[in-house]
Amino acid sequence: MSLRPQTLPKQPTTPFERIGGREPVAGLVMRFYDLMDRDPAFAELRAIHGPDLGEMKEKLTDFLVAWMGGPRDWFDKNPGACIMSAHAAMKGIDTQTADQWMACMERAAEDIAATDPDLATSMLTSMRSMGRTMARRAGQPSESYAGKL
Numbered sequence: 001m002s003l004r005p006q007t008l009p010k011q012p013t014t015p016f017e018r019i020g021g022r023e024p025v026a027g028l029v030m031r032f033y034d035l036m037d038r039d040p041a042f043a044e045l046r047a048i049h050g051p052d053l054g055e056m057k058e059k060l061t062d063f064l065v066a067w068m069g070g071p072r073d074w075f076d077k078n079p080g081a082c083i084m085s086a087h088a089a090m091k092g093i094d095t096q097t098a099d100q101w102m103a104c105m106e107r108a109a110e111d112i113a114a115t116d117p118d119l120a121t122s123m124l125t126s127m128r129s130m131g132r133t134m135a136r137r138a139g140q141p142s143e144s145y146a147g148k149l
């Protein structure tokens with residue numbers, strides 16, 4: 001018996017679909033900033049953020065949704081912005097805060113790693129590589145992007 005295409009279950013085509021849409025991404029970001037806020041292991045990372053993390057929860061969720069192939073609200077709100085160059089212009093990004101960022105994100109993603117290890121691994125591997133590059137380029141914003149966020 002042959003399966004006609006319309007009888008096959010739809011396969012998720014983007015990491016955004018695979019994770020299950022915006023809500024799980026918002027949950028990841030919520031855990032990330034809550035951990036950063038209360039665990040002294042992330043004190044130096046917390047210190048370089050503003051006092052209220054509420055706005056950051058919204059911004060990082062918007063960014064990750066777009067980065068994973070979902071709606072591109074973050075890019076619409078920040079035309080021409082580059083996340084790597086934006087971080088190069090930020091104060092306090094170095095190997096210590098980059099390592100804390102990654103350790104915090106790994107903890108926040110523990111439940112995703114338990115349910116979909118491949119997705120968690122690919123997401124965390126890309127983030128780790130971005131974080132390392134951010135730490136390397138810290139303090140060297142490119143003129144065309146500096147100050148766009």
Ligand code: HEM
Pocket residue numbers: 045048049050056059060063078083086087090092093094097098099101102127128130131132134135149
């Ligand atoms: C090297 C590790 C990282 C450090 C230390 C770091 C730190 C920061 C800081 C201090 C801010 C500004 C917070 C504020 O205004 O209160 C920020 C903003 C932001 N970061 Fe990072 N970050 C890191 C890695 C990443 C990575 C890997 C991503 C994406 C996958 C990311 C996405 C963002 C976004 C979307 C914003 C908000 C930009 C906006 O819309 O204004 N960051 N980050």
